[in-house]
Amino acid sequence: MVHTEFTSRAKKILEKDDKVIGLAVGGSWLTNEIDKYSDLDLVIVTQSKISNNPNRMLEIAKTLGDFLSGFTGEHVGEPRVLICLYDNPLIHVDIKFLTLEELQPRVETPHLLMDKGGLIQEIFDKSTAKFPYPNYQWIEDRFWTWIHYVLLKIGRGEYLEAFDFFGFLRMVVFGPLLHIKNGNLPRAVRKVESELEANDLSRLKETIPTYNRQSLLESLKNSVFLYRDLRKVLFGKEIILRKITEEKVMAYFDEIQKNKP
Template sequence: MEKQTTFQQFADRVVDLLSADDVVVGLAAGGSWIGGQLDEYSDIDFVLVTREAIGGNKEMMMGYAERFGHLLNAFTGEHLGEPRLLICLYDAPLLHVDIKFVTLEEFGQRVEDPVLLLDKGGRLQEVLEQTTAHFPHPAYQWIEDRFWIWIHYTLLKVGRGEYFEALESLGYMRNVVLGPLMHIKNGNEPRRLRRVETLCRAEEIAGLQATLAGYDREEIYAALRQVVKLYRQLREEIYGAEVELRRASEERVIAYFDSID
């Protein structure tokens, strides 16, 4: 594929630049690079491992990013809770590239096993062999404690005519609750809504589609009903006895929903 060749050429250039850098321990690629899942819509996820901490120092992070190609723009990932991440847009060719700057010790704390592109002295491979990747799963009790309050809050927004707020709430619950639980049900990593269309069953996607709504009171009510329905189904299939269900909140919120819908 032409785009895969472009990705490889970009990565090869970065590896060449870093090979002579004594500060750099190695370079790895995650995301779609793993398992050859790159396509024309992919971005590149680099993990740049250095002897001393660079992550969090924007000036030093930008210094590396500017060496890799024609950098149009970049910003750090505080909005994701990750100041060590630099999110970049390159030109010639136009590429989205995420660069995470970590030390060798931090490299062992990972959510996936990346592909090693540069490994000086085999130190990255050694870390991979001695540690285990762990993708964080949502806390079921955390979701249950909040879900019915979110439903009630969204109903209040609809009642006031704040439909944009209500639509944002629907999107939030798809992203934080339904997407992760659907992935877990299907044995996937709970990456919110990422690749849900290809990793979950067609009937499940149809159910999720019914949580979409336009700028209309009745459509939002119907979508919110579907959110409740899907959550109850997923909760029953996934949660164990250790999760304390907030039945009183559920009953009162649903009664309120019935009274206004």
Template sequence: MIQQEFASNAVKVLEPDDQVIGLAVAGSWLTDELDEFSDLDLILVTKEKISDDKNLMLEYAGKLGHLLSGFTGEHVGEKRLLICLYDHPLLHVDIKFLTLEEFHDRVETPTLLLDKNHQLEKVIHHSEAIFPHPDYQWIEDRFWTWIHYALTKAGRGEYMEAYDFLGFLRMVVLGPLLHIKNGTLPRGVRKVETELSSNDLADLLHTIPEVYNKRSILNSIEHAVSLYRQLRTELYGKNVHLLTDTEKRVMEYFKQLS
């Protein structure tokens, strides 16, 4: 596949570089789910820190193929990431630039493609991959105020903003909680079509308005609330303080608006 060919070429290009400690690959490569639509997630580990210099990141990326475009990943909270689009063939490649010390902290254990003196292997052996899980109290503290916000937008006729906000709720709250319920990693709404049960996917789809109008948006907000309550009951422990007064008042407002 083109991803494997690109990775194999990257190893050949980077191996002679004395600054390079190793190259690893993560993402769908690890679960044998690569297909024609997959991007390639590379981790380049170097002796000196490269991620502070965008031009140097681009210089390295340019050595690996016909680079069409590259930009850093501040929008996803990771400035050490260079998001690249290559041509011949057309391929999306994410390259994370790390030092050996930074390689200790990871959300998954990558496959090693290049590992000079087994340095990356030693780090993996003496550290643990930890995928971040949502903070249930953080969600509960915000959820009902978020619902009120969405209701005010629907009430005012700002339907597009209400649409977008429901998408935000699916990405930040409902998707991750459903993934946890189904025993998969809480990666927003990634692969919900295949990783959730059919009933859970149907519940999530009900949070998407069918028609661009107030009634449909309010119905979707109501479904989002119902789904959150179900997930909260199933997943939250007794140590999570529920904002019952806030919830009650917001739902009273919902009834008034309806």
């Protein structure tokens, strides 16, 4: 498989670099779910920090294969990752550049391909990976204001902006909560097609509108119903529900539905 070939080549190349301590692979490699559509998630551990030097990151990445393009991952909140595309064959590779100190905390424990001196394994043995879970109170404090925001956009006729916001709600709220309900890691909407129960997936798809006012309102109503049901299943008694805000926003929802353009 192309992923195995790439990692084997990368290991041989990086073994010769005295500034590189180790190489590891994570993501779908760890769960044996990697296929021809998978990207490759590599971790390069260096003696000194280089993630603050994109040019140096690119220099290393260019040695690993037929490099086409690469850029840092600020747009996904991780500037230490270099998102790369290689050719012959075409493959997407995410390379995270870390120091030993930056191996904890971590969301997963990657598979070690190279560990000079055993320093990385020593850190893994003394610490555990912890995947971040959503803060239910954080969601509840924001959800109804988000619904009001979408209503404003629909009311003004800014349908495209409203349409795009549904994607945000699925990524931040519905995907993670439905994954938790189904006993999965809350990886946004990743693999919802295969990891959610049929009814849950059907309800998630009901939050996808078409580009018209009625569909947007219908999908928003479905979103509210889905959130309320997930809240009942997942939230504990310690979560403070913003009932007054919810009532005010839903009253405004009724106004928007009645005031047709």
